[in-house]
Amino acid sequence: MAKQTVADLKDIKGKKVLVRVDFNVPIKDGVIGDDNRIVAALPTIQYIIDNGGKAILLSHLGRIKSDEDKKELTLKPVAARLGELLNKDVTFVASNEGQELEDAINAMTDGQVLVMENTRFQDIDNDFGKRESKNDPKLGEYWASLGDMFVNDAFGTAHRAHASNVGIATAMKANNKPAVAGYLLEKEIKFLGEAVDAPERPFVAILGGAKVSDKIGVIEHLLAKADKVIVGGGMTYTFYAAKGLTVGNSLVEEDKIELAKELIEKAGDKLVLPVDNVVADKFANDAKTETVEGNIPDGYMALDIGPKAIAEFENVLKDAKTVVWNGPMGVFEMDNFAKGTLAIGEFLGNLSGATTIVGGGDSTAAVKKLGVGDKLTHISTGGGASLEYLEGKTLPGIAAISDK
Numbered sequence: 310m311a312k313q314t315v316a317d318l319k320d321i322k323g324k325k326v327l328v329r330v331d332f333n334v335p336i337k338d339g340v341i342g343d344d345n346r347i348v349a350a351l352p353t354i355q356y357i358i359d360n361g362g363k364a365i366l367l368s369h370l371g372r373i374k375s376d377e378d379k380k381e382l383t384l385k386p387v388a389a390r391l392g393e394l395l396n397k398d399v400t401f402v403a404s405n406e407g408q409e410l411e412d413a414i415n416a417m418t419d420g421q422v423l424v425m426e427n428t429r430f431q432d433i434d435n436d437f438g439k440r441e442s443k444n445d446p447k448l449g450e451y452w453a454s455l456g457d458m459f460v461n462d463a464f465g466t467a468h469r470a471h472a473s474n475v476g477i478a479t480a481m482k483a484n485n486k487p488a489v490a491g492y493l494l495e496k497e498i499k500f501l502g503e504a505v506d507a508p509e510r511p512f513v514a515i516l517g518g519a520k521v522s523d524k525i526g527v528i529e530h531l532l533a534k535a536d537k538v539i540v541g542g543g544m545t546y547t548f549y550a551a552k553g554l555t556v557g558n559s560l561v562e563e564d565k566i567e568l569a570k571e572l573i574e575k576a577g578d579k580l581v582l583p584v585d586n587v588v589a590d591k592f593a594n595d596a597k598t599e600t601v602e603g604n605i606p607d608g609y610m611a612l613d614i615g616p617k618a619i620a621e622f623e624n625v626l627k628d629a630k631t632v633v634w635n636g637p638m639g640v641f642e643m644d645n646f647a648k649g650t651l652a653i654g655e656f657l658g659n660l661s662g663a664t665t666i667v668g669g670g671d672s673t674a675a676v677k678k679l680g681v682g683d684k685l686t687h688i689s690t691g692g693g694a695s696l697e698y699l700e701g702k703t704l705p706g707i708a709a710i711s712d713k
C-alpha cells in the first residue's frame with residue numbers, strides 16, 4: 310500500500326510539523342563520529358522550513374538505562390551540528406515534555422527548527438517503565454498534541470513500535486491529522502519494496518555475515534522472490550556442514566544444519582555457495598592462510614571466500630538487473646580476509662544498468678571504505694529495519710503512516 314509523504318501535506322506554512330528523524334549517531338564525549346544520518350534527514354527538514362513550517366524534531370540516541378547515560382546521550386551536540394548543516398539557528402530544548410518545551414514550541418516562528426531532547430530519556434524514572442521504547446500510548450498522544458502534522462523520516466527505527474513513531478502516528482490519525490513519510494523513509498520504501506515485490510529481473514540477492522540464525526527469514530523470503538541467492542561469509546559453513554563437507558574450526562551453527570539442508574533442497578540451483586575459501590589457522594590477521602576448495606581442513610577456519618568463488622559470484626551478478634546485498638563475505642575487519650567483501654563491493658559499484666541496493670550494517674561500511682557508495686543505487690540507512698523489510702515483515706513504523 311502506497312503511503313502518504315511530505316509532498317501530500319497541504320498548507321505547511323505556519324504549521325507545527327513534528328518530524329521523527331533518526332539522529333542516532335555515534336557520539337563520544339560530545340563529539341559526533343559520523344554525521345551521515347543527520348545529513349540524510351536534511352531534505353525533509355529543508356522542505357518543511359522552505360515551505361514556512363515549524364519543524365519540531367524528535368529522535369532517540371543510544372539506550373538510556375541510568376541518569377549517567379543521559380550525560381553522554383544528549384542530543385545537544387546533534388542540534389548544533391544540524392544548525393551548521395542547515396546554516397541557520399536551531400533551537401535545542403533540554404527536555405521532551407512539559408512547560409519549557411511547550412513554551413519554546415509556542416514561541417517558534419515560521420521556518421524555525423527545534424530539536425527536543427532524546428526521546429529515550431522517557432525510558433527511565435517513571436511508573437510506566439520504557440515509555441518511549443515500549444510505546445506508552447499516553448506519551449505518543451502527548452507528543453502528537455504538540456503539532457499539527459507528523460512526518461516519520463526514521464527508517465532505522467521503523468521495525469520498532471515506539472511512542473515517537475507509532476504512538477504519534479496513531480494519535481495523529483485518531484485526531485484526523487496527517488501522519489506521513491519523509492523523503493528518506495519514502496526512498497527506503499521505494500527501493501527495498503520495489504526490489505522485493507516488483508524487481509527487474511534477473512534479481513540476485515547476496516547474503517553474508519556471521520550467523521544463519523539472524524538471516525534465515527531473509528534467506529527464505531528471498532529464495533521465493535529472487536532468481537539467485539548468493540550466500541557467503543560465516544553462515545556459509547553451516548550450509549557446508551549440511552552438504553556433508555568438513556568445516557574444520559569454521560563458524561557453524563549446529564542447531565541450524567537441518568534447516569540449512571531443507572533450504573538447499575528447496576532452493577536447488579538458485580542457491581549459490583562459494584566453491585573455495587581462504588582458511589586460517591587462527592582468528593587473526595597474521596594467521597597462516599591457504600586457499601582451499603570444498604572441505605575445510607582440520608585445524609583451519611574459513612574466514613573469506615576464495616578467488617574462484619569471487620569469479621563465480623561475479624559471473625552470476627554480471628547480468629543482474631536488481632541486486633540486494635546484506636552482510637560481508639568474510640571477516641572484512643581484518644585486511645587479509647576483506648578481499649571477498651571488497652571484490653563484491655567493487656563489482657557492484659561498476660555494474661551498469663542494474664539497480665544495486667545495499668542493506669545496512671557491515672556491507673555499507675565495506676562500500677564506503679571502497680568509495681563506491683555513490684555508484685550504487687541505494688544504501689539503506691537501517692540495518693535491522695532493512696533486514697526485516699527483506700524478510701517480508703510489516704514494519705510497524707511504516708504501517709502506522711496514513712495510506713495514500
Ligand code: AMP
Pocket residue numbers: 517518519520523541542543544560611612613635636637638639640641642670671
Ligand atoms: P552480520 O552482523 O550478521 O552481518 O555479521 C557481520 C560479521 O560477520 C562481521 O563482523 C564479520 O567479521 C563476520 N564474518 C563474516 N564472515 C565470517 C567468517 N567466515 N567467520 C567468522 N565471522 C565472519
